[in-house]
Amino acid sequence: MSSAAPRTAEPDRLWSVDEHLDDILATVRPLDPIELNLLDAQGCVLVEDITVPVSLPPFDNSSMDGYAVRVADIAGASEEYPASLEVVGDVAAGAADPPHVGPGQAARIMTGAPLPPGAETVVPVEWTDGGLGEGPASGMRARSLAPEGATGLVSVHRPAPARAHVRAQGSDVRAGDRVLEAGTVLGPPQISLLAAVGRGTVRVRPRPRVVVLSTGSELVQPDEPLRPGQIYDSNSFALTAAARDAGAIAYRVGAVADDAETLRDTIEDQLVRADLLVTSGGVSVGAYDVVKEALSHAGDEDEPGSGVEFRKLAMQPGKPQGFGSIGPDHTPLLALPGNPVSSYVSFELFVRPAIRTLMGLGDVHRPRVRAELRAEKALTSPKGRRQFLRGRYADGVVTPVGGAGSHLVAALARANALVVVPEDVEDVAPGTEVEVVLLG
Amino acid sequence: MSSAAPRTAEPDRLWSVDEHLDDILATVRPLDPIELNLLDAQGCVLVEDITVPVSLPPFDNSSMDGYAVRVADIAGASEEYPASLEVVGDVAAGAADPPHVGPGQAARIMTGAPLPPGAETVVPVEWTDGGLGEGPASGMRARSLAPEGATGLVSVHRPAPARAHVRAQGSDVRAGDRVLEAGTVLGPPQISLLAAVGRGTVRVRPRPRVVVLSTGSELVQPDEPLRPGQIYDSNSFALTAAARDAGAIAYRVGAVADDAETLRDTIEDQLVRADLLVTSGGVSVGAYDVVKEALSHAGDEDEPGSGVEFRKLAMQPGKPQGFGSIGPDHTPLLALPGNPVSSYVSFELFVRPAIRTLMGLGDVHRPRVRAELRAEKALTSPKGRRQFLRGRYADGVVTPVGGAGSHLVAALARANALVVVPEDVEDVAPGTEVEVVLLG
Incomplete structure (x- = not known):
């Protein structure tokens, strides 16, 4: 990544996708390490x-269930002329005080049990009669059912070199x-x-704690009745799920109405449990764009890197974006646009890398591949904007799903990739090789 | 998969890897569905x-911040000869009762807000003076700071066809x-x-609840002092982490000593929260193989598919395995061998597919690819056994890490793949194409 662009307010400047991302990655720092229980550290760096x-x-131990013996005692042993040894006891796994194995003796030994003093090698139980005085054994009877197995005589049918079936210490x-x-x-x-x-x-x-807020007076929670002019809040669900998927512990805060005071209060309340704040909606040029209104001057302006800046990006979808930090700990905040597709694409491009940077991961980006575009007609893309179309990728071929509209959530649910159309390209003919972001 | 082999006890029969897997997949059934909150259903089928x-x-709405107008009123508008319209109010997102737009009128409208009655199209704020009587506007001032924006006059600088910047209902x-x-x-x-x-x-x-037990009197919990003959319990941690990774909710039960009564009691206690039980250790031919001893006759033998059967598999590592069901609900149980590498490889081959079958997923297996073997010398593999060696895979090439020993956990931690050596192959020369299981 090149160095970040300076965080100066230039309201009409159009930022490139890379400049915005560079600014985020140059600002967000990996979280301080903590000591965690082993299973709580799964997936962490x-x-x-x-x-x-x-x-x-930690000690020489047997890799088989069998008998620990001295090499000389079984040299030349065969099924016809077995070596008959006195069983001096059992060596179970975990045995602290195994019996000494002298000449003519054997200790019955279990997988993982320490090689007893005096023993030089291990013969598997299948190479013996298992102490039963019959043919080759297929196993041992349970100690609890046949305690006599730890005593008596055992016939060994095959020789073994020193340290056979022994896993050496270290x-x-x-x-x-x-x-x-x-x-x-x-x-x-x-x-x-x-x-x-x-x-x-x-x-x-640790895993970053990500607080997700959606904003908009039109938003209703699922399962509630929908009145005229209202839609269901989907962004807070989508972004929470996506944050978890990226490795975060995510907290969904219900939709906040378009009132700057309420939003500021809600964010202040949430700061205590946030390593990263993500909002959706209220970042564009309207008269009710509450995130922009509430946060444009939220930072201490004497503090470098503090405050949230709202930008226009040379990108479709996702033109309006906000990024900065907030509160006494300069908690990073990404303010995403409110259209569901814009919000989700912005998450993939900017929030996911931020989460993975907080985790200290080396590779913070989704994998990208080249693929052949399969489409009925040429794709069109606005000049000067990098376009991210939803597509389905398989076996080197990508097919767009749905149109360019940033409200098309049904098509998004069928996509597994983003097709990247660069800023200087306005038409992409079918068959062209394109860059594809794999959404995994 | 071919149909499962019959579950009859043939103690000396050698099962193939595929027969054992087929038996598991033919027995384990997807869990009954339940109604879950949306975010609790993430990753579920x-x-x-x-x-x-x-x-x-749900309704026609604006895709831009701008003005809702009638087409005829702005036909022929230009920056030089703007159309001057009376602003009759704001239409914010969520507005239930937007103002009527008559001839010569405009309503200021926000992204996502319903197209008000009478209006036919939307012009973006950037195509107007924003009501300020100056040049083209770059946005609106916040309603709370400038309430007068919802009234007065607006100059529109460009015409628009019907339903421009309108997202149609449906x-x-x-x-x-x-x-x-x-x-x-x-x-x-x-x-x-x-x-x-x-x-x-x-x-x-739902996600399956998987209870993981390790067995062995030699096992000590991490952070405790190690006495002679003891080792640390690693399997219960590894299998719990792997079960979670496969999609399960996993419960780790500490190591259980090699006592059949204790093991039976522990399993009975755990059954209430288990959709699947996984044990490690105690399944081989030794005299202290507690899982085998405790579970060999645990099922109601009149009930088909009940009870746990212990088998020898034509496989390395992982020869001894147990599979069956237990308790009043016939909860499936997989009994894995105790060597850490055997246990982990067995998990990947048998438990992970069982977990994903319980989840109702279509594809339950790890992906497999063909890769070129890069090694200093030929690999050797026992005849008649399918061998799974640990390796590192990248870009079509796989390199073995560590040896074949099933106690080599340090090498396992560097592996990202298993190299499959078929039953009928005893030597694999460097450069040979081999099958590789990607551990993801």
Whole structure:
């Protein structure tokens, strides 16, 4: 990314998509790390290198259920001429004090149990008669049902070299090894490793808490009756779901009416639980654009980077946008336009990267690919604006769904990609290769 | 998938990976649907077709901030010879009772506000003087700061055809249209659409509740001191994280000692909150294999499909496996081997598809690709076993990480793929094309 454009108010300046994004990414900082319980850290970015305090495995142990024996005692053993050994006891997994195995002796040993003193190797139970005096055993009977299995004689049918079926201490990792580096994202295998080396808590960047507000006196909550002039609030639901999908803990605040005082009060109330605020609606050039009215001078203007600035972007949909920070902690705030499609596209382009930057992730953007445009007629796009059309992508081909209208939520629900039409392109013929943002 | 193999106890039979998986998928059934709040249904599968009760938009409305006017009044208007109209009031979004626009009149209108009676088209504020008597306006002043904007005169500088900048009622969807089909997975755009059509709750298959237990007397919880013969419990953490990652609500139960009575009691306690039980450890041929001991006869044997069966699979890692159902509701139970790598690989191959089947998802498997093997020497694999080696995949090439040992958790944490070596292959030379399971 190039360096951010200066945050000076130039009301008629048209910002490019990249300038706006650069400004956001240059301002938003990863959250301070905290210590979290292992399972609460799932999906988070590690901020410490993990060095192993104790080797894995911590001790030589058996990889099979079988008998721990001395190599010389079973040299030359066969099914016809088995080695007969005295069973001196069991070594179960977790055994703190396993029996000593002397010449002519064997200890019955379980997978994961420590190799007992005196023993040099392990023979699987299938290579023995399991102490039953018959042919090769297929397993051991449960200790609780047949306690005599830990005593008596066992016939071993095959020899084994030293340390067969033994996992050596430190063969996975050695004490002092660095097994995970700061910056690693913690998925199930990393959580497995952290638990295995004894880490119950870990230092990570937490998931950002994102507060989502929609604004508009026309908005009604779903399941309520719709009166003339009203529509259902969908943006607060869509943006909350999208924020979660990006990795955030998202709080949906119901729609706020177009009253600046109410909006300011609501935002002030919410600041305590917000690492990022996202609003929709009220950012354009109308006389009731409450977000713009309430926040244009909300910051301490002596403080660099404070206050929210409203801009026009060379973009369709999503021309009007606001970005800045608010409150004593300079909590970042993104003010998105209110049309459902504009709001969702703006989320994908600007809010998702902001959330992932707060998380400390390295790659904050959706993947992009080149694809062949499949359409019945050429796409048209306004000159000087970067257009993001909704499309369905599969196997290198993208097909637009619905039209360019920013109110078309039904088509959006069938899309899995955005087709990017650059600023200097006004027509895209079918068959042209286009850039596509995969919405995953 | 072929039909499942019969569930008859044949202790020495070697099951193929596919037979075991088929048996699981033929037994596990999608969960019964429930009505959930919209945001609680994120990621779930819809079980109803969604038909729109009210058209979207519900009424003709403005797509711009501007003035609602009659076409004839602005025909031939230009900046030099503007049409001068009387402003009869504001139409804000949500307005229930907008003013009538007569000849020679205009109503100031906001984006999303209903087209007022009498008006035929909308001119954007930028095509007018905004009522200020100067040049073209760049926007409106806030109503609260400049209430006079809703009155006086406005000069319109450009003509517009009928219904310009008007979003027609029903242009997104029409009442009665089916906008989402049963089987759709609810992501942010689908949630947006459901809210937009007024649905606050929706009928979906819920996320399965998965209870994860690890077993083994050698297991110690992370952050506790490690005594001789003990290791840290990592499987319960790894499997809980993996179950969540697959879409489940997962409950981690701490490690249970190798005592059949305790295990049976714990499982009975947990059944009330489980749609699926997953255990690790205690499934092999040892004398302390508590899961096998406790569950081999746990089912009502008169009930088809009840009870848990323990098997040997032609697979490495992961040879010993248990599968069946338990308790009065025949809750499915998968008993995985205890080695951390075996347990994780078994989860990916068997538990993840079971969880996704419970959710009613169509595609329950991890994606598979073909890749070129990059390795210093040939891989070896036991004859007759399907081997799943850990690897790192990128750009059509896969490189093994770590060895075949099922205790190598450090290597697992660097893997993002499993390399599949078929049963009939014992050597795989570098450069060979291999099948790869992408762990995502």
